[in-house]
Amino acid sequence: MINKCMLIWILALTVLSCDTSHERQNATLHPPGVTDDRIRIGSSLALGGHAGYLGTQTLHGAMAFIHHVNAQGGIHGRTIEVIAYDDGYDPPRCVANTQKLIVADKVFALFCYVGTPTTVKILPLVEEARIPVVGMFTGANALREPPNPYLINVRASYYQETDAAVRYLVGERKLSRVAVFYQYDAYGFDGLKGTEIALRRFGLAPAATGTYIRGTLDVQDGLEKIMASRAEAVVMIGTYEPCARFIRLAHAKHFSPIFYNVSFVGADKLARLLGHIDATIIITQVVPPPEVSGKGSRVWGIRQYVKLLQQYFPDDQPNFVSLEGYINAEVLVEGLKRAGRQLDRDKFIRAIESIHQLDLGIDNLISFSSRDHQGLERVYFTYLKNGKFIWRNH
Amino acid sequence: MAQSLIDSIRNSSLKNKIFVSTTAVILLISVLIAVFVRWVLITTLTSELKQRGLGIAYSIAESSRGFILTKNIPQLTSLVFNARLGARRELVGYVFISGKQGQVLAHTYISQFPADLDQANPIAPEDDQNIKLLNNIGDAVYDIAVAVNEGIYRIGSVHVGLYKKHIDQLISKLRTTFLGFVSAATILFFIISHALSKYITRPIAELTKVSDEISRGNFDIRPDFIQEIQQSGVEDEVRQLSSSFLNMTERIKESRRKLQESENKYRSLFAGGPNPILVIDRQTLTILSANPSAEETYGYTQEELVGRPITDLGPIELNDPNRANPGGLRPGRICTVNSKVAYQKKNGETIYVNVHACPASYQGNEALIVATTDITAMLEKDSQLIQASKMTTLGEMSAGIAHELNQPLNAIKMGSEFLEMMVERGTPVTEQDLHQVVGEISSQVDRAANIIRRLRDFGRKADFSKEPIRINDPIRSVMDLIGRQLNLQDIDVQLQLMEDLPPILAHHNRIEQVIFNLLTNARDAINLKDESGAKGFRRCIAVKSYRQADRVAVEVADTGIGIEPADRERIFEAFFTTKKMGEGMGLGLSITRGIVEDYGGRIFIQSIQGRGTTCNLSFPAVTQP
Secondary structure, eight states, X not given: OHHHHHHHHHHHHHHHHOOOOOOOOOOOSSOTTBOSSEEEEEEEEOOSGGGHHHHHHHHHHHHHHHHHHHHTTOBTTBEEEEEEEEOTTOHHHHHHHHHIIIIISOOSEEEOOBOHHHHHHHHHHHHHHTOOEEOOBOOOGGXXXXXXXXXXXXXXXXXXXXHHHXXXXXXXXXXXXXXXEEESSHHHHHHHHHHHHHHHHTTOOOSOEEEEOTTOOOOHHHHHHHHHTTOSEEEEESOHHHHHHHHHHHHHTTOOOXXXXXXXXXXXXXXXXXXXXXXXXXXXXXXXXXXXXXXXXXXXXXXXXXXXXXHHOTTOOOOHHHHHHHHHHHHHHHHXXXXXXXXXHHHHHHHHHTOOSEEOSSSSEEOOOSSOOBOOOOOEEEEEETTEXXXXXX | OHHHHHHHHHHSOHHHHHHHHHHHHHHHHHHHHHHHHHHHHHHHHHHHHXXXXXXXXXXXXXXXXXXXXXXXHHHHHHHHHHTTOTTHHHHEEEEEEEOTTSOEEEEOOSSOOOTTHHHHSOOOTTOSEEEEEEOSSXXXXXXXXXXXXXXXXXXXXXXXXXXXXXXHHHHHHHHHHHHHHHHHHHHHHHHHHHHHHHHHHHHHHHHHHHHHHHHTTOOOOOOHHHHHHHHHTOOSHHHHHHHHHHHHHHHHHHHHHHHHHHHHHHHHHHHHOSSOEEEEETTTOBEEEEOHHHHHHHOOOHHHHTTSBGGGTOOOOOOOTTTTXXXXXXXXXXXXXXXXXXXXXXXXXXXXXXXXXXXXXXXTEEEEEEEEXXXXXHXXXXXXXXXXXXXXXXXXXXXXXXHHHHHHHHHHHHHHHHHHHHHHHTOOOOHHHHHHHHHHHHHHHHHHHHHHHHHHHHHSOOOSOOEEEOTHHHHHHHHHHHHHHHHHTTOEEEEEEOSSOOOEEEOHHHHHXXXXXXXXXXXXXXXXXXXXXXXXXXXXXEEEEEEETTEEEEEEEEOSOOOOHHHHTTTTSTTOOOSOTTTOOSOHHHHHHHHHHHTTOEEEEXXXXXXXXXXXXXXXXXXXX
């Protein structure tokens, strides 16, 4: 009797709960952007406007290497074509560009995106299109956590940069009043968060915070707030123009804490904007300084960069930004090489993940894995001296 | 089919009934709820989600107005992608914004924008919104279109595609959750109803088991579970039932024990009693059971007795007119007494018994319990006593009888002396004289012989069988014996005997003794009165016999001294006498009454002191001679 009832009940359950869910099949037989002799790569970055220097230099660095590779005959018989659209460091334009790259241009992969607010915006598209993105010029945590299978970061994160800086400022210089000046967007928040986390390890919190709006130079209010806190150091999460203005204004007001910037600020442009100024300015870098003094065999990659940049973009001076673009291109090319002739997006991702302890001649080995989509970990300290940022060995 | 199902449920155990009905109700409710909830979910969720879609579309429309006017495609693109951020991507399939001419300005597709989609859900010019289910673009989608107006003119429209699948998934998820909950509840109720039905029915089943045991006569089983229930301290119907059952069992046990005791008692009475007891069927009179005493008395074994009609042993008179109507008989009441009935032993020997029969129920039959008390020895003693008394009487009578005998002897003597004298004188005796003398002698011899015969008759010991006799006969016999003697004592005996009286069942010999006793008592009373100094009274004994309804009566009245009131109570006691020592044993009246009552007779004595005594006897008449 009981069994019979059970059976009826189970049947009822089965009938009522039967549900049809069919897996969406999206098989791409021919990977987009790949032809017999060409691999099309897309990029949206700031080629003009207030962050134009960053985008331009990134692209130039990358293209220096890609031109070089194409000149050598390409990869497995295919040359690399890069379609780059200017987004002016404007997230909406970045999204529109990216959609255009995916839908209209049908690129194989995205490459060399610049900026946190812009890159973060394209994540939904990337996820939906399942398209790889290689070498973003941003250390945003959002691109690293949670791990995204299509994002290949090369550089160290802002968290790592701010952590190193806070260690130096608080741990070594024994400063306790650290203020944060940041760009009021995803980039600034990310840096602020990294700084706060690092400070918390020392039992500290930011002494003050000041902000400015992306694309403006309204740093006055932020500066006043920070000055009022009598900060001994200011962590600055911004782009070169507002940051330079902030430092100059502070200097003019005889407010002279240690100014610390993250790599994205664009060290060379900042140095040029500031000129010779009597202020302590530190910038953390995620690539080694491009002007290599010694002839150490460990930095042969940097020498090649300088050579190729000179060859393809003779007007440009070697700088941190274009070196990063150059390294990104190297990772892209290495991945494409490893993926082989039968190229597709998943294979490409797996190829990148297979890179382990790769020496690109930058005194820093590069490694990926299926769990780790960030190639480099090291943070370099540079400080402004005589209008130039110098590798500070300590 | 349905009928047989109902029947099988009706005939199933209580446990299953409770279980099945509870389960059925739960299942029914579950199914109803499931169906109802499904309906509610689908309608409310669909409309809710459409509202959400409208909300999204309106907010996009609001934000996009400026960008449409400025043709800021990047902002529009960013806007539509923002509308699909995060979890919304599960719900929102696509968003697109069309311009004034219907051209697509921005969309969320990362592949080619589907053809015809922009025209699939147009908004009528007079409306602000429109919702349409689209099935032709892959997954089924509710396209929610909202117009973007500048002033009163339309500058574009926003379309938000909601996955129907998402709604279905949501419904299915809710349904699964709900069904899971309902199933869990059902399983819980399964268990509860199972336990409940078991809790209710287990005591019943156990009680049934115990009842069966009890009905099989096993009272020693320990209803452990009842103890459990009692000890559990729960006050509910089950406990009440079990405790009342326990009480009932105890009562039954107690009454069984009492019954057993009583039965043992009565069985020992039956088995160990000195009297033969037979249980007979009331209708057929066959013996159903007999006690050892009966076996011993009648010489039959139990096996021989059982099944034999009691009439083989002896007669039984069930003078109860209601014998055929057992309702009229009440157990424990003796309804029949036969006394001094002759019963036959197996070896043909006759014994005399008193039969007591009382109705009873024996093994479901209407039965009679017949006790046959063996009174043979007692009768023997009685008759010996009577005989002894008679001999005493004879002794008392001997003087009178001697006198009686002397008269004929004297007459014979005189005759024979006359003849001798004649012979000596040589005087011839005339023929006439001789004849007269010899005749006289002969008649005197006859007379003497008659006296002796009567004497002998009187002295003979009577047997126990009664016979119909005429009451006047023994009276006359006694008068023959002692009439003359009484006359000699100057007592006038007046006989007033009614002829044609019906016979009575008695012994001639015994009745003679009774009459004799009464007459001698009367004589003594008259003599005592004389001795007491009374003068000039009539010395008279009147003996009368007459009929008194269906009885035959005898009256002996004397004019003697009478009985003192103090003695009146005691005159029937054995060994009570008013006579002088050595003149009587004091058994006369006692024996007399015994004899009279043996024949169903009654005796009354009326006496006026100094005036005389009247004795009244009456016997039942034999109606059919």
